[in-house]
Amino acid sequence: MNPFLNKSVELLAPVGNWDCLRAAVANGADAVFFGIGKYNARVRADNFQMEELPHIMAYLHKYNVRGYVTFNILVFENELNDARQLVTACIEAGVDALIVQDMGLMQMIREMSPDFPIHGSTQMTVTSAEAVDFLAPYDIEVVVLGRENSLKQIKSISNKTETPLEVFVHGALCVSYSGQCLTSEMWGGRSANRGECAQACRLPYDLMVDGERKEMGNIAYVLSPKDLAAIDLVPELIEAGVSSFKIEGRLKSPEYVANVVSKYRKAIDEYTAGSDYRPSVVDIRELEQSFSRGFTHGFLEGTNHKKLLDGTFPKKRGVYLGTVKKILKDAVLCDIEAPLKRGDGIVFDAGRPEEKEEGGRVYDLRKRGEKVPGEIPSGLIEIVPGRHDVNLTKVKVGDKIWKTSDQELENRLRKTFEGEITFKLFPVRIEASGAEGQPLVAKWTDVVNGNSVVVHSERNLEKAMKRPLTKEYLAEQWGRLGGTVFELAQIELQLEGEVIVPVKELNRMRRVATEQLLELRERPRQYKLNEELPLSDKNQRADKETTSELIALCRSMEQIEAACQTDVHYVYADFEFTTDYPAAVEVARKYNKPIALATPRIHMPGENGILNGILKAKPDAILVRSLGAVQYYTSQNLDLPLFGDFSLNIANHKAAELFLGRGLERVTPSYDLNVQQMVDMLEVAPTDQMELVIHQHLPMFHTEHCVYCTFLSEGTDFTNCGRPCEEHRISLQDRVGFSHPVRVDIGCRNTVYNAIEQSGAEYLPQFLQLGIQHYRVEFLEETGEKVKEVLSLYREALDGKRSGGSVWRELKATNQLGVTRGQLVKK
Template identity: 45%
Template sequence: MKPEVMSPVGGWPQLRAAVEAGADAVFFGVEGFHARAKVGFTNEELPDLMRALHERGVLGFVTFNILVFDRELRGAERQLIHLAESGVDAIIVQDHGVARLAHEICPDLPIHGSTQMSITSAEGAELARRFGASRVVLGRELSLRDIGRIAAATDMELETFVHGALCVSYSGQCFSSEAWGGRSANRGQCAQACRLPYEMLVDGVHRDLGDARYLLSPGDLYALHQVPDLVNLGVNCLKIEGRYKDADFVALTTAAYRKAVDEAWAGLPLSVTPGEERDLEQVYSRGLGPHFISGTNHQGVVRGRAPRHRGVRVGTVRGTTERGVLVELSEEVKPGDGLVFDPANWRTPEGREEGGFLYGLWQRGRQVEAVRPGETAELRFGRGAVDPSRVRVGDPVWRTHDPTLGTRVRPLLEAHDPIHTRPVTAHFRGHVGEVPALTLTDEGGRSVTVTLEGPLQPARNRAVDEAGLREQLGKLGGTGYHLAGLSADLSGPGFLPVSALNALRREAVEGLTALRGQAPERRITPRLDEVLREVAPQLSAHAPQPRLHVLVRTPEQLDAALAERPDSITLDYLELYGLKPSVERVRDAGIPVRVASPRILKPTEQNLQKFLLSLNADILVRSGGLLEGLQEAPNLPTLTGDFSLNAANVLTTRALLDLGLNRVTPTHDLNARQVTELAALVGPGRLEVIAYQHLPVFHTEHCVFCRFLSQGTDYTNCGHPCESHRVALRDERGVAHPVMADVGCRNTVFEGRPQVAGAHLTTWLDSGLRDFRLEFVHETPEGVREVIRAHRAFLMGELSAPALAARLQALSDQGTTEGSLFVPEGFDRLPALPVL
């Protein structure tokens, strides 16, 4: 099947642009429960919006792509019912439990697993199918080869991003906004901490990164040249990112990918012109490239010079004058262009960039209209717009605004008649003495038949024929259709006035349009109350003694943990294949042992499942794909689901437990009070909560070790600096955040300050929670021992909560934080918990 082109829509202008540029589908949010909180449509607008889309043959997919909290479940059910009744073509869902609830409420409403589900394998896609999904949006970190392997291993529909902003972190696995601002990226409140500048510390020493201060800010995805490959792989939908972008962006990108898909489907070569590519870069770009889709190259994903829109590079500064800047031009510029001189903000700590609208060009003392690429000209700006003393030789010059771009986009934005039309076929039946009938059929097989009131009369002069029918029935301008085929059943000869034939055509078009705009009939039944009764917890009458579970990341930390003899030890090593001796050490000490799985598993990494099982240790499951893969494995060890499975409510937590997990660690999107409430809903014995950790703020395919400590492109030629160096990223507040690599060469950036739950431990204990985990990153062995001892003393009643907090504060040279556990003021005024 020909893949859909799907466009982002943040409002009505973008919607019109997408439709006229040829989108097969658009995606957008409706009020709450979507990950672009500042844009979208209202519930009242939705029925009319869907009718308008369907009349034009465009699918409307609604983003329901946030984690849903327990106090929001009733509101979520009401919203899901409204979406189903309004005729949306699918919902894009992150939360597994909400996906299952939606499927039970309306089995006829298609569900698409969001990229926020972190799906990077066929197993991950199959897990989404368990929860009702018929399509999944793949992670943006997959290569063409990875996508092909997934397509060959599942019959799930696959959707992949082809254009727009890249997150440095895997979608659904970023907690930076939660850690540093109390805002959740999984809740549509991303603070874009990845677009901020950082300094790199290597083994404690500052490393000069030159102009790459924005070392976590990737360029934008541009996969237009990979469209033929994606079509050949059988990908079902190509998706453009950008619900915050304007109508110009939507129009240009949609038109480009519409053209590319049509050409690839027809077996034609891509015919994109340099001018069209330049327009795509001009309308919005942080630097375009295929990035991961063409394979891993850590030197190319993040340039790091600037985090914002750059547009098209037009030249390089060669000097300054009293009135302007001398620039060697690589592109033609003209008065009215918006230009910026890129100083790389490492040289201007306040972040200010010089730039403005070009007033004119001068050469040899005379104003000129044009300058050829390769020549140097003096660029002058309005009074006070540019301070030449702040512009340096060698600075790149970018055109961030091209006023002529609007003239090329305007036809798509201001057309009175539809530009992109849908095919219809017509069948005319005209027998003399019988009532003539016209049937119009659209591309989806929907048909409307209209008739005249009286019979067809014999022709006296010119008889109705196929040529005349084609001429009159093909006059579909302004309707959104074009005539793709005509058949006629004529007997007579008969006569039909042109006015009557035109009336038939208009009536048929109106009838077909009305039919296309009708909302589908769907079975819709409220199901939340019944589902909640099904997941009611079975509470134990006897609460066990509190247990301390310790997670270590180095053999030295393991030595310290063994000396303190916690209730279990989890090994989370960079080198998985060095785990076996450590597993045996823990087992020989008589302590239960677990191994932590990677958070991401790609198609070529599925053999890690066999390796983990071969260790004969319990497993901390961090990957949805791994959890699915383990469903058919015999003689499973004890499985604990980690935070990365994003259990945010009772429905998701209970569903994960039903897949064989013994306990689940809630997502870091929950505050301490929400953790307590979740314990009451699922049973406190089914949760394992983290009392001490460095919050994993970014989990990224991009490797900063490879990018900045080697000349290599990936693990095959980087020299593995991650094995011999410690790296931290220091933010503008002066806090250094450790970076660690995992077995897949993915990096995790951890919050530099330990997140401690001391202020909430008493409440957690009172709620019945008994399994507490302590996680270590760069702590010394002595630090590991002291943290374990402090928590054990608290649990034994030998240390108060304030004393615990004080001791942990003293152990950290950067202080501690409450982080994601902070309970905001007014939390108790939120809707009540669902009653089980």
């Protein structure tokens, strides 16, 4: 017998506007998630306004659907008051949960209300049981796991925690770990951690191997994944312990929402009812039609770099029809693999998606010149495009043909959510009693949520002369619930004697009862709301001399050796392979320099051995980069300083205080902050425990997808790729000619670094005035000589012997590609 029969699995749908919301409800979503104004990770969606919250929640609760507000971005210091207002509005409107990324916001919500539900966003980069445990003190109701977790890992996490786990099952995939992509911030000042992703992963890149361009044919989109579609893995996901299935798509159409929600509703219901569910060919095809860049299971079945992306196109395609066999005078001949009819949209794919493509509506279908009526399921067919849509002289034999739209499908989907939703009915139970000379008393109970109302007749019961009240008669009268969301499930009647009341009175009682039950459904959930606490005042800093400590982060033994020969206070080692850390510690000991070793940015189940290996190398401190690593080390009560890195995404003083209160000795602010946002935070945060990175190659993409394995190997993952990363160096060359280095870590994850160094030298006077003592300079591929030169420049600036502007000019003059201020520039 299936042990997962009747298991409650939530289906969570994306809504970017009212049409999408109605589509989600009408097609069976258990819950929806949506944004309010600019404070969410999809600022380009229509989104809703704060004053709409009560109406939205009343509508959702009418149909027993939960509503979650996405506040899944980093919150800057000057936004904390606005954030508090939005949280208060959500509490008062009875929102079912806030989906949160920012740790400071999480802390503030818990201070405001002890019981308001918080969901940990995938932007938190939670990928292990230890990371889930880190969130336990804040009573997180649900945790959204990273899209890189496999089914095996999900099951491992589920077995170690009672916290419900939410997993993405359908929609666009980010190539970078959510919460760890800084590309949009670096190149356009549009942070993905602020809902402004510029989709740099969808751009073409040339693959540079050891400085030479690798010929890739028509493959140029080396970071653009296919779309996730896990509908055929619904049984495995349920059995792995997933509590909520999340669909991506707050920028998508209501027809997309209707389509995807209905398909996953069917899959969940059939499996939990005992059916051996697998999606049909038609189901998959219709999902592809609504939106698809090609479908993939992502990482759910484990890592297979060859299946994650296609590489030849970055945008929606739809359903694959076939390739052009022959060009006719007014048509193309194609052996189609999927149904096609008049009015469908098609596009001809010549392998150059960056250029204008030929496409339009199908005007006619023919076989050997004769028109063919209706839909053609498959086979050799002449496709006649609209005369003004397609220039056939630009179409070539071999071009792929995609079906981009299906008006019949869209019309069918639209009908599901247009007008009032009437199919979703909820059972009521009635208990009625009375006696002659007394009112008829009826208790109506909403079976789903247990709400009850008691309604009395305004006229007393009278002795029945002909037809006394019966259970059947009351069921007939009170069962007429059309136009409401209720249906009569059960009625119990206890009467003394044969009595009657006018039918008009029965109808009134029914109307009053259903109105009151509906009002109870729509009433906001009640939460505790504490008195408003003031945010922290600006730090009072004593006018005293402080020592400015310079820290060098090195990524090679040559750099470690060079840094140790300077007057840096600390050396950090951030090597691709942590197995080389003992040698770095040995060099630091030789020069009597304290050394910290960096953890990977991602912590997966089964990777505690990596963290333990770092301890065995006997460093003087550890640079901690993930929630899982923070939890692993702090739970051991180590007598070893722990420094929190930028990847913890600390963007306000409350987040800084949270991590410092959880055992970190000092923390590094998020790279999402520009100089003004940094100053705003540092005016309030404990600056003696803050560390600033003032020179680096910004790490842009951080991804489970390995470019080395995908394009330099016949293998599919680290077990059979032959380790090309140990033999070669890859860079991705963008459209302007900059080559961005790609480096691998111990977990085979790739980081793409910005080609141009970033310097905050010009802002040093401000940071020094604020009392910052710890300044980090990061190196990537620099020689030992260059390391010494750069550290000397910053040392002179910190000692007041050289201006920040002078450092900037010197770096710009000596660096081949120049230097950038990066995201620090005040926008």
